[in-house]
Amino acid sequence: MADLRDQTLGFRLRHEWxxxxxxxxxxxxxxxxxxxxxxxxxxxxxxxxxxGGRGSLLSYHYIGITNYQFALTTGASTSLALVENSxxxxxxxxxxxxxxxxxxASVLNQPLRGxxxxxxxxxxxxxxxxxxxxxxxTNMWGYEYGIINSMLNLVGIPSVNWLLSTPTAAWSAxxxxxxxxSFPFYTVxxxxxxxxxxxxxxxxxxxxxxxxxxxxxRITLPYLAPTVIFVGLMGFLFTFNNFxxxxxxxxxxxxxxxxxxxxxSYNDAFGAHGATPLFSTAAMYSVxxxxxxxxxxxxxxxxxxxxxxxxx
Amino acid sequence: MKPRRRRRWTRWAKRIxxxxxxxxxxxxxxxxxxxxxxxxLSTLPIAGITAHVLLPNPSQLTLSSYNTVLLxxxxxxxxxxxxxxxxxxxxxxxxxxxAAFTGFALSKFxxxxxxxxxxxxxxxxxFPSVVMIIPFYLMFAKLGLIDSYIGLIIPYSAGAVxxxxxxxxxxxDSIPDDIEEAALIDxxxxxxxxxxxxxxxxxxxxxxxxxxxxMGPYTDYAYxxxxxxxxxxxxxxxxxxxxxxxxxxxxxxxxxxxFAIVMSLPIVAFYMVFQRYIIGGLTLGAxxx
Numbered sequence: 001m002a003d004l005r006d007q008t009l010g011f012r013l014r015h016e017w018x019x020x021x022x023x024x025x026x027x028x029x030x031x032x033x034x035x036x037x038x039x040x041x042x043x044x045x046x047x048x049x050x051x052g053g054r055g056s057l058l059s060y061h062y063i064g065i066t067n068y069q070f071a072l073t074t075g076a077s078t079s080l081a082l083v084e085n086s087x088x089x090x091x092x093x094x095x096x097x098x099x100x101x102x103x104x105a106s107v108l109n110q111p112l113r114g115x116x117x118x119x120x121x122x123x124x125x126x127x128x129x130x131x132x133x134x135x136x137x138t139n140m141w142g143y144e145y146g147i148i149n150s151m152l153n154l155v156g157i158p159s160v161n162w163l164l165s166t167p168t169a170a171w172s173a174x175x176x177x178x179x180x181x182s183f184p185f186y187t188v189x190x191x192x193x194x195x196x197x198x199x200x201x202x203x204x205x206x207x208x209x210x211x212x213x214x215x216x217x218r219i220t221l222p223y224l225a226p227t228v229i230f231v232g233l234m235g236f237l238f239t240f241n242n243f244x245x246x247x248x249x250x251x252x253x254x255x256x257x258x259x260x261x262x263x264x265s266y267n268d269a270f271g272a273h274g275a276t277p278l279f280s281t282a283a284m285y286s287v288x289x290x291x292x293x294x295x296x297x298x299x300x301x302x303x304x305x306x307x308x309x310x311x312x
Numbered sequence: 313m314k315p316r317r318r319r320r321w322t323r324w325a326k327r328i329x330x331x332x333x334x335x336x337x338x339x340x341x342x343x344x345x346x347x348x349x350x351x352x353l354s355t356l357p358i359a360g361i362t363a364h365v366l367l368p369n370p371s372q373l374t375l376s377s378y379n380t381v382l383l384x385x386x387x388x389x390x391x392x393x394x395x396x397x398x399x400x401x402x403x404x405x406x407x408x409x410x411a412a413f414t415g416f417a418l419s420k421f422x423x424x425x426x427x428x429x430x431x432x433x434x435x436x437x438x439f440p441s442v443v444m445i446i447p448f449y450l451m452f453a454k455l456g457l458i459d460s461y462i463g464l465i466i467p468y469s470a471g472a473v474x475x476x477x478x479x480x481x482x483x484x485d486s487i488p489d490d491i492e493e494a495a496l497i498d499x500x501x502x503x504x505x506x507x508x509x510x511x512x513x514x515x516x517x518x519x520x521x522x523x524x525x526x527m528g529p530y531t532d533y534a535y536x537x538x539x540x541x542x543x544x545x546x547x548x549x550x551x552x553x554x555x556x557x558x559x560x561x562x563x564x565x566x567x568x569x570x571f572a573i574v575m576s577l578p579i580v581a582f583y584m585v586f587q588r589y590i591i592g593g594l595t596l597g598a599x600x601x
Contacts, residue, residue, distance in 0.1 A: 009424055012422060012423065012424055013423075013424060016421045016422055016423040016424075017423065018421070018502055018503070019417040019421035019423040019426075020417075020423065022413040022414070022416055022417035022421075022506075023413065023414060023417045023418075023429070025409075025410055025413060026410045026413060026414045026473060026477065029410060029469070029470055029473055030432075030433065030436060030473065030474075033466065033467065033469075033470035034436045034439075034444075034470060034473075034474075035436060036447075037444055037447035037448055037451065038436065038439050038444070038447070040447040040450070040451065041439075041443070041444070041446055041447045044446065044447065044450070103333075104333070104334070104337055107330045107333050107334060108334070110330060112327065112330055112331070112334075114331075118334045118337075118338060121338040121341055121342060122334075122337055122338060122341050123341075123584075123587060124341050124342060124345055125341050125344070125345070126583070127579070127580045127583035127584055127587075128345065128576050128579070128580055129527065129530070129531040129575075129576060129579050130531070131531040131532075131533060131549060132531065132552065132572045132575060132576050133344060133345075133348075133572075135552060135553065135556045135568070135572065136344060136347070136348055136568070136569065136572060137344060138556075139358060139556070139565075139568075140344065140347065142358070144359070145358045145359050145361060147347055147361060147362075147363065147365075147366075150361070150362040150363040151363045153363075154363045180340065180341070180344065183337075183341075184341065185591070185594070188587075188591055189591060192591070212326075237438075241440040241441075241442070243440075243442045243534060244533070244534075247534075261440075262440050262442050262443060265440075265442075265443045265446075266442055266443065266445070266534060269443075269445070269446050269449075270445070270449075270537070270538050279446060279450070282443070282446055283443075283446055283447075285443075286439075286440060286443035286446065289440055289443070290438060290439050290440065293438045293440075294435065294438055297434070297438060
């Protein structure tokens, strides 16, 4: 209740105290099951837990920022690759989502026969749980038996070893799969925003002689801008930590050319990188990931007022 | 060409180009799903799958893969489904309760510390959830909670709280304060107003929050893979991953895809029916869909 903002602290405490009761269970959950594990994770990143085979569940030692120093000196090439890959993954995906989403939405925003059918069909991929379709996509990209290569062979193109040969091939497979997962959502969101633009603006513009392109640039885009920026930023933050596409399709390969922070971290702790779980390294990469995301979010909050409504 | 004929011609060209673009988009969207459906109706090993399976002879289609997946796999589909429902159902119930309380407190109260709290949950939500597995695993290993139902329900429920809380708060923001005030004037306490007025008004968003909280565990592999070691506690996601990765190329690939379809169907149905709410909810009200 915004009109209470002017009241004194004592007045607000007396009248608004039941809020604390409502928040009590959530605060307990957040402290015990979010804040404490995060702090614990930061602590583990400053131990020798698992590195060099010395650590076990019972004995590991605090070693300060040694792991971070290692990541910035000897391990700098890996760290740099993870930064580059994470940004390429998130940035590249979002640019593609926005271009394809905007393009398809503006095509769908015309009076076309069968528009409702197109819209329903385009939404299909989004309705399937990503984990399930990703497993199938992994098989579809297969070198010997993948359906994508068999179809390329049909039109005379030789098979491509998508996931294991070159970084370019692996990234192409990842981006195409990620587009498939996300373009329905972006298209429908932009279409909904376009349809909320008052129609008389376009009528007035076309009476004044504005063509389709200049109508798009001068009416549609300005109206869409807040949605595009908001959805784009959220998409970036989401994709930066989107684990399953990379984990299931390339698992960071070939080499570490598609490895991002979160997959590296999971693999260090529980995965394919060998028998010893490198908990301290894994924790360190997740802390670095967290720091990058926090910095990006702070910039977003300071530089735009898009989140104002949300944080109100 | 005369100007008028030219304009008509360009309009036709535009219309045809639009249809072509949309048809390509639809083929792209449908192709993997079509592939899943067609192969689920066959019993071919993955090594036998070529472009020819895309145009099958109708008489060769068979439901035998479905039969095997549903009735003759171990652990059985029913046991996997039961575990998935236990995990997802508990997470959805707990998450929903917490989200309703949080949303109400953040939306309808102006308590001291409110802004700090919002920034606090925003900060927490930025920590990547997949790597929370590391501290959870180490904490729960000490407590002996690995490979137990409760040991996985706890992190699942914790994961849903932040996003659902913000979702419910946004929805409640759009409900005028007058409605609650009217209830207070009628002699209800604020608690009564919450349960008897606000909760019923928020049913759509609470349904969405519950669904999203349900979906997380239903399709989670990262946590379950680490936490569940005995196969009698496995979920559907683990079962699907297991069938898929045990496929050496000679086994019937239809098992993977028919499992995928049976597991997806309830979710697909829900998405198709409630897509409007879900899209609106996922953009946190930035778009009126």
